[in-house]
Amino acid sequence: MAPLDGLRVLDLTMWRPGPYATQLLAQLGADVIKVEPPGGEPMRMFRDHFDVLNRHKRSMVLDLKSADGRARLKELAEDAEVFVEGFRPGVAERLGVGHEVLRELNPRLVYCSISGYGAEGPLRDVPGHDINYRAYAAALEPDAVSPEADELPIADMSAATMAAFAITAAVLKARATGVGDRIDLGMADVLAHWVGTVPEATQRSGAGPVPGYGVYPTKDGRKITLGVVSEERLWAASCRALGIEEHADVPFMERLGRIGELDGAVAAAVAKLTMDEAIKRLTAAGAPVAPLLSHAEMLALDHFEQRKIQEEGPVRTSVHPPLPEGAVAELDAHRGQSWRLTR
Numbered sequence: 001m002a003p004l005d006g007l008r009v010l011d012l013t014m015w016r017p018g019p020y021a022t023q024l025l026a027q028l029g030a031d032v033i034k035v036e037p038p039g040g041e042p043m044r045m046f047r048d049h050f051d052v053l054n055r056h057k058r059s060m061v062l063d064l065k066s067a068d069g070r071a072r073l074k075e076l077a078e079d080a081e082v083f084v085e086g087f088r089p090g091v092a093e094r095l096g097v098g099h100e101v102l103r104e105l106n107p108r109l110v111y112c113s114i115s116g117y118g119a120e121g122p123l124r125d126v127p128g129h130d131i132n133y134r135a136y137a138a139a140l141e142p143d144a145v146s147p148e149a150d151e152l153p154i155a156d157m158s159a160a161t162m163a164a165f166a167i168t169a170a171v172l173k174a175r176a177t178g179v180g181d182r183i184d185l186g187m188a189d190v191l192a193h194w195v196g197t198v199p200e201a202t203q204r205s206g207a208g209p210v211p212g213y214g215v216y217p218t219k220d221g222r223k224i225t226l227g228v229v230s231e232e233r234l235w236a237a238s239c240r241a242l243g244i245e246e247h248a249d250v251p252f253m254e255r256l257g258r259i260g261e262l263d264g265a266v267a268a269a270v271a272k273l274t275m276d277e278a279i280k281r282l283t284a285a286g287a288p289v290a291p292l293l294s295h296a297e298m299l300a301l302d303h304f305e306q307r308k309i310q311e312e313g314p315v316r317t318s319v320h321p322p323l324p325e326g327a328v329a330e331l332d333a334h335r336g337q338s339w340r341l342t343r
Helices: 017-027 047-053 067-078 099-105 130-136 154-177 187-196 232-242 252-256 259-270 275-285 295-300 302-306
Strands: 008-011 031-036 057-061 082-085 110-115 181-186 213-217 223-227 289-291
Touching: 008 017, 008 067, 017 031, 017 047, 017 057, 017 082, 017 110, 017 154, 031 067, 067 099, 082 154, 099 110, 110 154, 130 154, 130 187, 154 181, 154 187, 181 187, 213 259, 223 259, 223 275, 232 252, 232 259, 232 275, 252 259, 275 289, 295 302
Parallel strands: 008 031, 008 082, 031 057, 082 110, 110 181
Antiparallel strands: 213 223, 223 289
16 A cells, blocks of 8 residues: 555646646555546647656546536545645636635545645736746746756746645645645745745856855766765865865865865866766765766666656655556546545
């Protein structure tokens, strides 16, 4: 049995944030019914995106603009524990499946709304996507350029992860008290909270915040990252591995006053090595180093393959493990079904 075995989730979301949130729950055993509009979720046209976000879910088509579709959804909601929707604020209410309506049917229900800027506030009705939320939350660099199509959608993925966490917490409380909750989660809110925990940058030097912390080009046109912060041991190990032993014993406070000089020495030393040479030397010395990998290289990395990240998700548990990679339901494959009593 997986950790969330038996948790009943109604998922009305589309595209990425909501489906990834419910995918995380499904991977841990939740029974997720994905409710799709007639014709299916538009993202089904992009199966390489859709499939990785919708494993372990059932699919059911319901037309919420029809009385029959709304009635069937309410039947399912009466016995659900979680309801997740990703409509723009006010749409669920106009469709007759808002929080107040479903709460009357099922007081224990945890109702999660995921939107760009949240259900309340001056920006609530402003449309947007990942880049807009990042811009409002100061999560784009001042010199940011337009993203490539394959750039990681930070706002989408962070909000999805936060939603899965909030849902799980609310379910624990609902099971203990018999009283559900309404989760109003704005994607921009999550990033704004993250950014607010980090001091504001006041200058751009081209170097990292301390010597040995940053991205460094190698002789063969690749890049590595080093992650030295205040640790004397890691700084010394990096210096010795790179052949700049004369700097190995410089204490942290002195390093802070010589960032340009010392980080320049690190960069120059790395530039004399290929990426493989640099990784080998620094790893052997116990330095905090990692190559800057492509998407394909990441997928092929033996570390992630051994940990079955793509198949089983990012959560590792020993006693109640996540479910292995599962099939993706075809559209409306589970018409007429209700909640299972057992998995």
